[in-house]
Amino acid sequence: MARLQAEQIDVSYENKQVLKNISVDIPEGKITSIIGPNGCGKSTILKSLSRILTPEEGGVYLDGKSIHEMKTKEVAKNMAMLAQTPDIPLTLTVEQLVSFGRHPHRKRTRKLTAEDHASIQSAMNDTGVLEFADRTLDSLSGGQRQRAWIAMALAQDTDLLLLDEPTTYLDMAHQLEVLELLQQLNEKESRTIVMVLHDLNHAARFSDHLIAMCSGEVQCIGCPSDVICKNVLRQVFGIDAHVVTDPKSGKPLCMTYDLIDRTPASATEISQTN
Known part of the structure; x- marks a missing residue:
């Protein structure tokens, strides 16, 4: 790691x-x-x-x-980074896009290896875009396209x-x-x-x-549980939130909230209110 x-x-x-x-x-x-x-x-x-x-x-x-x-x-x-709006030509197929994730593992003149192809197939399968492998990005919905970009990041391994x-x-x-x-x-x-x-x-x-x-x-x-709590949400987001424990996950759950004054506070003020 x-x-x-x-x-x-x-x-x-x-x-x-x-x-x-x-x-x-x-x-x-x-x-x-x-x-x-x-x-x-x-x-x-x-x-x-x-x-x-x-x-x-x-x-x-x-x-x-x-x-x-x-x-x-x-x-x-x-490290693999997936930006919010990746700058990728929409004429690429999904498989071509995902193959870019293998670039750091390749030498300049070397073709994709069996290991590369396995990583590409696995990434497409894991993100549910394997059936779209031969389709171009501009033919996909926004959600399908997003999953294809995530597959590219996963293929970087x-x-x-x-x-x-x-x-x-x-x-x-x-x-x-x-x-x-x-x-x-x-x-x-x-x-x-x-x-x-x-x-x-x-x-x-x-x-x-x-x-x-x-x-x-x-x-x-x-x-x-330290961060998703009433005081922190009030100071960071300017909301008065009702936070409970999710019975399924055991994690905090913001049930509902109202707006309050959004004047930002310092980290010191937050620590004093917790």
Whole structure:
């Protein structure tokens, strides 16, 4: 397993600071979800962890090595990243798309091996897109296309899997299929998974570890019961939530909520209210 850490990173877009002194240590072999209101920096921290963005201050480390000093293929053999809106030609077939996930394992002139083909077939089967293998991406529904992109990430066969809103465009049943698939990959193969999720109940149900963000800062880190609670949701999301224990999963469940003043609080204020 690979260990991923960020230490005191600052990230800005067009001279506007988006992340402020962020430090996170991703638990190995666990599922971590990043939650928070729109524009709080969730996707930015995921892009920073995956080396898509370079912090102005601080560093990101993979097994103790600075990720920005490692070769691209070395990083790609340890970490797969699925962006929210992947930049992929829609004229590709599903199988062609998924085969891109094998790129880090191939030499420049080498063709796909039997092992590559097995990984591609397995990834398509696990995500339910094997029947669409010969169809082009532009012929698929949004949900089918999303599962094909996830298959590409799975075919990369890495210990670390980072996903930015992997349930986007999926209906309720397919959202559960994807999240249950990720849970199975974690449980059976001990893959470390980090994802951005909007649905608080999905985050609580399918995660071991949560990172709650607000206004570019980490506000609360812990297990679902530590984060999905009345005080934290009030401070991070500006909602007055009724939280109960899910009788099936034993995880916290946000039953209903009302809006309150959304004035953001500091992490210190949150810790004092817990």
